Amino acid sequence: MLKMVVGIKWVPNTTSVNIDPKTGTLIREGIPSVVNPHDLEAVEMALRLKDEYGGKVTVITMSPPSAIAGLEHVLGMGADKAILVSDRAFAGADTLATSYVLAKVIDRLDYDLIIFGQETIDSSTAHVGAQVASWLDLPYVYYVTHAELRGGKLVVRRSLENAHETYELDLPALISVAMHSLNPRRVKVSNKLRVKLENPVKTWSNKLLGLDPECIGLRGSPTALSKIEMVPKVPRKNEIFRGDAREAAKWLLEKLRGEGLLELG
Amino acid sequence: MVCKEWPEINLEEYEGVWVAAFSDNERKEIEEASLQLIGAARELADKLNTYVGVALIGSGVRGLAEEPIYYGADRVYVVDDERLSTYYPTVWGKVLFELASKYKPEVFLIPATLRGRELAPYVANSFRTGITADLTSMDVDENGDVVLIRPPFGGFMLAHIVTRSRRPVMGSVRPNIFPTPERDESRHGEIYEEKVEVPQPRGIRLLSREPILKKEEIPIEKADIIVAGGKGVGSKEGFELLKRLADLLGGVIAGSRKAVDAGWIDHDKQVGQTGKAVKPNLYIAVAISGAAQHVFGIREAKRVVAINIDPDAPIFEHADYGIVGDYREVVPALIQLLEEIRGIKGRRK
Numbered sequence: 001m002l003k004m005v006v007g008i009k010w011v012p013n014t015t016s017v018n019i020d021p022k023t024g025t026l027i028r029e030g031i032p033s034v035v036n037p038h039d040l041e042a043v044e045m046a047l048r049l050k051d052e053y054g055g056k057v058t059v060i061t062m063s064p065p066s067a068i069a070g071l072e073h074v075l076g077m078g079a080d081k082a083i084l085v086s087d088r089a090f091a092g093a094d095t096l097a098t099s100y101v102l103a104k105v106i107d108r109l110d111y112d113l114i115i116f117g118q119e120t121i122d123s124s125t126a127h128v129g130a131q132v133a134s135w136l137d138l139p140y141v142y143y144v145t146h147a148e149l150r151g152g153k154l155v156v157r158r159s160l161e162n163a164h165e166t167y168e169l170d171l172p173a174l175i176s177v178a179m180h181s182l183n184p185r186r187v188k189v190s191n192k193l194r195v196k197l198e199n200p201v202k203t204w205s206n207k208l209l210g211l212d213p214e215c216i217g218l219r220g221s222p223t224a225l226s227k228i229e230m231v232p233k234v235p236r237k238n239e240i241f242r243g244d245a246r247e248a249a250k251w252l253l254e255k256l257r258g259e260g261l262l263e264l265g
Numbered sequence: 266m267v268c269k270e271w272p273e274i275n276l277e278e279y280e281g282v283w284v285a286a287f288s289d290n291e292r293k294e295i296e297e298a299s300l301q302l303i304g305a306a307r308e309l310a311d312k313l314n315t316y317v318g319v320a321l322i323g324s325g326v327r328g329l330a331e332e333p334i335y336y337g338a339d340r341v342y343v344v345d346d347e348r349l350s351t352y353y354p355t356v357w358g359k360v361l362f363e364l365a366s367k368y369k370p371e372v373f374l375i376p377a378t379l380r381g382r383e384l385a386p387y388v389a390n391s392f393r394t395g396i397t398a399d400l401t402s403m404d405v406d407e408n409g410d411v412v413l414i415r416p417p418f419g420g421f422m423l424a425h426i427v428t429r430s431r432r433p434v435m436g437s438v439r440p441n442i443f444p445t446p447e448r449d450e451s452r453h454g455e456i457y458e459e460k461v462e463v464p465q466p467r468g469i470r471l472l473s474r475e476p477i478l479k480k481e482e483i484p485i486e487k488a489d490i491i492v493a494g495g496k497g498v499g500s501k502e503g504f505e506l507l508k509r510l511a512d513l514l515g516g517v518i519a520g521s522r523k524a525v526d527a528g529w530i531d532h533d534k535q536v537g538q539t540g541k542a543v544k545p546n547l548y549i550a551v552a553i554s555g556a557a558q559h560v561f562g563i564r565e566a567k568r569v570v571a572i573n574i575d576p577d578a579p580i581f582e583h584a585d586y587g588i589v590g591d592y593r594e595v596v597p598a599l600i601q602l603l604e605e606i607r608g609i610k611g612r613r614k
Binding site: 245 | 266267268269270271289353354355358378379380382383384385386387389390391393394395396397398399406410412416421422423424425426427428429430431466467468469470471472473474475476477490514515525526528532533538539546547557561564567568569570576581582583584585586587588589590591594595597598599601602603606
């Protein structure tokens with residue numbers, strides 16, 4: 001019986017982000033939010049461990065209330081409980097302040113294992129897992145592709161650039177799941193029905209947590225955005241060829257050869 | 266009022282630009298990502314009129330202590346300890362924290378290799394300071410604050426991030442964002458042999474480590490010629506076609522995030538903001554639409570070629586030479602032409 005906590009993030013689907021060509025600003029309206037896809041892999045890892053050994057999966061997210069839709073999605077996948085950590089006082093948090101709140105939430109839960117996704121698609125910092133491990137003083141391993149229990153310990157595999165590694169972790173511990181390593185399961189109708197009937201999403205505000213306002217949100221964030229600038233476009237030649245494929249290939253190889261970019265012997 | 270979880274610090278005491286340097290256990294040399302960071306730190310330190318310090322930790326690393334100096338460091342702090350022969354993020358994190366706590370650098374940079382990405386936020390959190398991930402440049406603003414610059418929104422916009430109330434100012438940097446400086450053996454610097462309490466790893470044991478024997482394949486970040494495929498390639502078989510073209514050109518293949526997500530190519534060959542930044546002489550983008558986060562990864566490419574069926578694909582704005590057409594026709598035509606030029610017989614269809 002493994003008690004697991006999975007942290008997820010409700011993120012704008014950045015693949016559909018666009019820039020207003022007139023103002024040069026981000027068009028935010030109408031961008032759908034999704035559960036960060038790599039966090040769905042973390043949920044999948046938890047559910048596989050639950051399938052194998054039995055257990056409970058609690059999913060937490062710090063977000064405005066719109067993230068309830070995301071929590072319902074992972075409950076539909078088979079998670080048992082969900083906590084929306086939500087308060088205006090948490091707004092504007094950098095990764096330090098975010099990890100502080102999440103650690104304080106997790107500290108109130110009964111857990112053996114904390115699981116995060118490798119990184120998010122909106123900011124891709126991969127910070128929060130290690131920061132939570134630091135607040136809670138837990139052993140941790142990133143980029144896990146496989147986890148199993150052996151004699152009450154968690155044995156995990158991961159790959160770095162130059163090595164495959166296997167670690168044994170005493171519980172409680174924290175892991176992050178390597179992105180692209182697992183295929184998240186679909187939502188099950190029976191689970192969705194349960195979500196409708198039982199309403200397993202709880203909301204925790206700072207009224208409940210009682211955290212020092214100096215440690216959370218904007219005030220609890222040492223890093224601050226001082227300026228945003230557009231990425232300057234690299235000037236390119238922009239020569240375009242349209243027409244027959246063989247003619248196009250000849251045109252291109254001529255151009256490249258002319259610049260000494262190809263050694264064609 | 267500040268957060269009671271943050272130990273009180275005196276900002277004035279913090280000086281110098283530090284880089285964490287690691288050695289590749291198998292090859293006994295300092296990782297290239299660390300050397301690149303020393304070059305970037307040198308530039309920043311010159312703007313701040315201060316020194317570049319390198320924290321070199323590991324087992325058997327004392328013999329490498331001169332190297333950071335040759336690449337631009339002024340001071341090297343070495344912790345050479347057998348207990349660091351095995352890497353554990355908590356142990357290495359605590360050692361870096363102890364070492365930097367003693368000397369109080371204003372800026373502390375950690376290479377964002379996979380290990381570094383695991384370690385850096387832990388070190389930052391130990392200081393109760395913030396950290397900026399994957400910065401792409403650094404500057405000093407009119408207030409004298411160090412500004413770490415990173416692309417946040419899909420590669421469109423650069424966010425300038427300052428850390429005003431805490432120290433060190435911390436950042437991580439992906440490999441190959443900065444060039445490797447010239448090695449200069451005439452440079453001088455100081456080496457400090459440090460004794461730091463190395464804690465026992467708690468609750469974690471390495472059971473096995475098998476080096477990945479690289480198939481002598483050039484990593485994309487070092488390749489001179491790259492043929493990259495995107496969503497429009499449509500299949501793994503499509504990538505085999507790109508591989509044939511890459512082989513003929515003496516290059517390697519790579520992919521966009523969508524191609525990686527689809528499972529057609531490995532993540533370590535992903536080009537873009539969430540993958541790798543590349544700097545080939547020639548980058549051929551095949552059926553890649555040209556999302557900003559992808560284009561961000563090819564800024565340093567000398568020449569960009571785009572092959573795309575959609576004449577309105579944004580990639581054409583970022584290409585030197587564009588071919589509007591179906592890659593299933595254009596790439597085989599390129600292959601055939603190259604084979605003819607090279608006199609390779611037995612044309613394949």
